[in-house]
Amino acid sequence: MAIHIQNNIRTNYEVRNQLHSIPCKIHADCDAPVSKFFIPSINKDGVMKASFRGYPLIGTEVKIPEGYRGVVLHETVRPATETEERKFYIINSFDKFNYWNWGKAASKNDSLIKAMEWIEIAEALHTPIQE
């Protein structure tokens, strides 16, 4: 199965909206009035807080490492079988996002925070050795 990713946006595309990753799965795929309902605040201790469906969330800003960009992919036609080729389009890109945890601050225990480490390790492993 091959995956094609097509870039049809300008390279310097600036995302004006904030991007949030929240610690739950919403069983829906749709637009949502984020700025109306999701109102983060920073308390006097500098902790970023918000609430989703009454659950307390604590946030951390995660920056995408230099040389990389986060992208939002969109698939217009879903493949019927697993072996079919898939085509994704980049519809947005970002260089940072807010990572929210349920009732605790983000730490090295979080898969996503840890996953970012792979980027550096992958570079170390796969960069050709120059003599």
Added chain:
Amino acid sequence: MSNDEEAIHKIIDLETLDKFLTKMDNSENNSYISEIPEVCKEYPCCLGIDEAGRGPVLGPMVYGTAFCPINEAGLLATLNCADSKTLNEKTRDITFEDICKNSDKIGWAVDVISPNTICNSMYSRSKYSLNQVSMDAAIGLIKAAIKAGVNIEHIFVDTVGPAEKYQKYLHSIFPKYKVTVAAKADSTYPIVSAASICAKVVRDHALDAWQFKEGNNSDFKAFGSGYPGDPVTKKFLAENCDMVFGFPQLVRFSWSTSEKILQEQAYHVEWEEIDEDEKATKASEKTTSITSFFKVTEKKTVKPIHNFFSQRCLSRNVEL
């Protein structure tokens, strides 16, 4: 804070109360303590504590305290503070203004616990029950009064749960004072009644002065009393439920009334399991069933990925 600003924030009647409530951040808790009458610093005082708005699905829960010198306690009866339960909203408003007018003898304070804080506490990782939230609010009010210089002698508290246990608990925190915790204390002790009136008036006005963050106030129609049984409140909940986010912050998400509407109307949301449950399900998945022995299936050997990757939810999706 400059003196000018402080003057604006002083609550001396219903109008200044409304101003205070309109300005406050509804997502957070807000507290207010009146000026302490000189006589309350000089003479031994009784201090009453009561709560308003524990049951409703909408709006804040308000903890109130009132205090005055014990030898002035007779004044309370003349102010209609005999039994707050028998008063209607209008007479409560009048009595509240009377309490404000007697600021040379009676002091008061409130802790407005936002609906957002209530559901955040109830939905926190380590359970923080409404009872504990309530007790901490009462303790906070007593501490605030002590800090402001009130010469407390006797504390009277209205209770919802078992009075004896609560009384012991409070006494262990404040061993210097006499502590009386009783059910229906607001109809027995006038100072608790005064506290109850402060709490109830602030709760009612906080609901009236509510500033919605999720749009203009005019976007939201009448929400009624906030009690789960009120048909106006029920209609408000049903009509203001976003498919993704649910309700505006006026609503206590953790009430069964709200949970039921979310279940019926909104998208299903799955949260991370609490650790112990997670371990239990994982263990059962690993255990092979006894009947699998009889299955004639070819064993597929999948090369397991290193822990480094599985811990980070990283997997290989494309063969290079």
